[in-house]
Amino acid sequence: MNAAVPATKSPPPSAAIELVALTKRYAQGSPAVDRINLRIRSGSYCCLLGPSGCGKSTTLRMIAGHESVSSGDILLENRNITDRPAADRGTAMMFQSFALFPHLSALDNVAFSLKMKGVGKTERHTRAKDLLDRVAMGALANRKPAELSGGQQQRVALARALITRPKVLLLDEPLSALDPFLRIQMRAELRRWQKELGLTFIHVTHSQEEAMALADTMVVMNHGLIEQVGSPHEIYNRPASEFVARFMGGHNVLDTAAGKIGVRTDHMQVTPASQAAPDGLHSKRAVITDVEYQGTYVLLGLQHPGVSPTAHATAELSVMVSEAAFAARPYSLGEAVQLSWAPEAAHSLKTTPSPQLSAVL
Numbered sequence: 001m002n003a004a005v006p007a008t009k010s011p012p013p014s015a016a017i018e019l020v021a022l023t024k025r026y027a028q029g030s031p032a033v034d035r036i037n038l039r040i041r042s043g044s045y046c047c048l049l050g051p052s053g054c055g056k057s058t059t060l061r062m063i064a065g066h067e068s069v070s071s072g073d074i075l076l077e078n079r080n081i082t083d084r085p086a087a088d089r090g091t092a093m094m095f096q097s098f099a100l101f102p103h104l105s106a107l108d109n110v111a112f113s114l115k116m117k118g119v120g121k122t123e124r125h126t127r128a129k130d131l132l133d134r135v136a137m138g139a140l141a142n143r144k145p146a147e148l149s150g151g152q153q154q155r156v157a158l159a160r161a162l163i164t165r166p167k168v169l170l171l172d173e174p175l176s177a178l179d180p181f182l183r184i185q186m187r188a189e190l191r192r193w194q195k196e197l198g199l200t201f202i203h204v205t206h207s208q209e210e211a212m213a214l215a216d217t218m219v220v221m222n223h224g225l226i227e228q229v230g231s232p233h234e235i236y237n238r239p240a241s242e243f244v245a246r247f248m249g250g251h252n253v254l255d256t257a258a259g260k261i262g263v264r265t266d267h268m269q270v271t272p273a274s275q276a277a278p279d280g281l282h283s284k285r286a287v288i289t290d291v292e293y294q295g296t297y298v299l300l301g302l303q304h305p306g307v308s309p310t311a312h313a314t315a316e317l318s319v320m321v322s323e324a325a326f327a328a329r330p331y332s333l334g335e336a337v338q339l340s341w342a343p344e345a346a347h348s349l350k351t352t353p354s355p356q357l358s359a360v361l
């Protein structure tokens with residue numbers, strides 16, 4: 001007879017950063033960050049995402065040690081760093097404006113923190129030059145920041161952050177100072193560096209597109225709370241709440257007898273009302289209020305029937321129709337249609353965040 005074997009629980013994957021009931025209260029009123037729990041996997045690219053004022057930068061600054069914690073804990077590789085000084089945490093920060101010293105060369109900017117630590121000139125210059133070579137900036141090591149492009153300054157800023165050999169790199173809107181073209185280029189570089197270095201990156205952004213392009217894990221915040229944690233694919237395909245569906249975009253939020261549901265705009269079909277069956281559980285009448293050509297697809301804006309469109313009204317619903325489908329059957333403003341969707345394309349949405357959502361990666 002087999003002896004009963006106690007069930008063994010496999011340990012959770014190692015976390016580079018763990019936030020435990022982390023809270024920041026600046027003054028009376030609702031906290032900027034409200035008892036959030038989060039584990040960020042070692043070696044992953046994590047994006048903190050949310051609208052202005054949601055608490056993402058405050059969270060990052062608390063991890064960096066640039067902001068005091070009202071209550072809760074921050075652990076780095078199981079070490080409690082909540083009250084440790086910024087320079088002694090194993091984190092490094094890369095800022096939006098790169099914060100390079102204008103009067104110092106790229107090499108001296110990168111070597112600066114080693115100088116402050118009393119590292120000798122030969123060693124600090126060797127280490128700084130190695131890092132500049134690594135980010136393909138070795139040839140421009142003697143240039144001052146004003147003599148470098150935005151992208152080159154970003155590489156210097158990255159090298160400068162890495163010189164202290166951090167375990168976790170914190171990036172506060174690192175791409176927002178760049179023009180749109182360079183932003184996309186540097187986004188790819190950030191992702192490549194993170195993979196090459198095998199470091200944990202925590203990147204704050206308000207851009208859904210940026211977070212989707214970069215993150216292994218996205219953390220969507222709203223009003224100091226975490227609304228949802230997941231891969232870009234999970235968040236985009238199964239937004240947990242009405243807020244996430246609306247914030248991520250590309251979704252319609254519909255009221256049904258069973259509550260609110262979300263359906264992706266590219267997972268809805270349009271049929272002329274004259275050819276449609278009566279509305280059912282997975283269909284709805286609507287009137288076209290907007291037709292936008294977007295290249296590979298046409299975006300139709302729609303209102304519920306009976307709502308007269310005004311010049312300032314934004315469409316309540318939108319549907320993506322492929323360019324070919326629109327060419328085969330164009331739709332015009334004011335046309336009555338039926339929207340339909342497959343039952344599996346719809347998922348229910350929470351309307352309010354739960355205050356103590358525990359987000360474990």
Ligand SMILES: Nc1ncnc2c1ncn2[C@@H]1O[C@H](COP(=O)(O)OP(=O)(O)OP(=O)(O)O)[C@@H](O)[C@H]1O
Binds near residue numbers: 051054058206
């Ligand atoms: N030093 C401060 N003193 C008082 N309130 C602050 C301070 N810093 C931030 N706040 C408040 O805390 C809340 C969260 O701010 P935080 O900067 O973390 O938001 P955010 O999501 O990063 O926004 P943004 O994208 O605009 O930077 C906001 O309501 C903000 O006004």
